[in-house]
Amino acid sequence: xxxxxxxxxxxxxxxxxxxxxxxxxxxxxxxxxxxxxxxxxxxxxxxxxxxxxxxxxxxxxxxxxxxxxxxxxxxxxxxxxxxxxxxxxxxxxxxxxxxxxxxxxxxxxxxxxxxxxxxxxxxxxxxxxxxxxxxxxxxxxxxxxxxxxxxxxxxxxxxxxxxxxxxxxxxxxxxxxxxxxxxxxxxxxxxxxxxxxxxxxxxxxxxxxxxxxxxxxxxxxxxxxxxxxxxxxxxxxxxxxxxxxxxxxxxxxxxxxxxxxxxxxxxxxxxxxxxxxxxxxxxxxxxxxxxxxxxxxxxxxxxxxxxxxxxxxx
Numbered sequence: 332x333x334x335x336x337x338x339x340x341x342x343x344x345x346x347x348x349x350x351x352x353x354x355x356x357x358x359x360x361x362x363x364x365x366x367x368x369x370x371x372x373x374x375x376x377x378x379x380x381x382x383x384x385x386x387x388x389x390x391x392x393x394x395x396x397x398x399x400x401x402x403x404x405x406x407x408x409x410x411x412x413x414x415x416x417x418x419x420x421x422x423x424x425x426x427x428x429x430x431x432x433x434x435x436x437x438x439x440x441x442x443x444x445x446x447x448x449x450x451x452x453x454x455x456x457x458x459x460x461x462x463x464x465x466x467x468x469x470x471x472x473x474x475x476x477x478x479x480x481x482x483x484x485x486x487x488x489x490x491x492x493x494x495x496x497x498x499x500x501x502x503x504x505x506x507x508x509x510x511x512x513x514x515x516x517x518x519x520x521x522x523x524x525x526x527x528x529x530x531x532x533x534x535x536x537x538x539x540x541x542x543x544x545x546x547x548x549x550x551x552x553x554x555x556x557x558x559x560x561x562x563x564x565x566x567x568x569x570x571x572x573x574x575x576x577x578x579x580x581x582x583x584x585x586x587x588x589x590x591x592x593x594x595x596x597x598x599x600x601x602x603x604x605x606x607x608x609x610x611x612x613x614x615x616x617x618x619x620x621x622x623x624x625x626x627x628x629x630x631x632x633x634x635x636x637x638x639x640x641x642x643x644x645x
Contacts (some may be wrong), residue, residue: 332378351543414470580639
């Protein structure tokens, strides 16, 4: 299972960074209530391996809660790894302050060989912004099952707002990490929030859908012409590099046949899910027809959880 949990913010709180809101700091009770809702869903779905993105540790915006420990204490997982993507003692912007956000892997079986691989940084922002900006990464761990079978679990979160080729360079680095672990001969299962839509998606431009009040795009007078994180047209073929090497839990022909059924994200909590950004891949087969996007969980976060059954031989 993969799920971007939006640092326990839920969807009713309009955070300034992605929902046209003005909130930058949450109250402890708000975060705990939202985390409890997420945890209830996790325990309901009951995955063996859980990949989470946007997990906060002692961050000002999420009331300094250690979300990794909070989740471990309230779920059935015995093992977990955390890898930071965004860490600063103080971010001098919008009251954000102290920040530690990252990816997490939870497992019912022992984890070892925890490794954090940094991904390329954005090149379309100034040096000061880059210094304090998110530094995406790939987190991996070796899972050992009771019967001695081993496999690698790999989690990532690619850049959401880059307007250059940063996301593509991150994707290539991510593929190289998966390749290096696959070359060991062990099975790998990987996923996360790629911030890329499938290469056969019908809709590739969400600028007007995502526009905040007062924002304008697509006019010759507009600068920028497109909203950051909402214009996928020039990126539409990038994920082919992954589909060509690894098996998806959701084959492209199945996605194409009923795209709204598999949408996993919407930046506006008042709109239905309207794009697919969350994925699971492996170097072994998924069980046909088991890919599920939990669209019924709409209030927990701005991403839907994605699950699938996976099978392999020793």
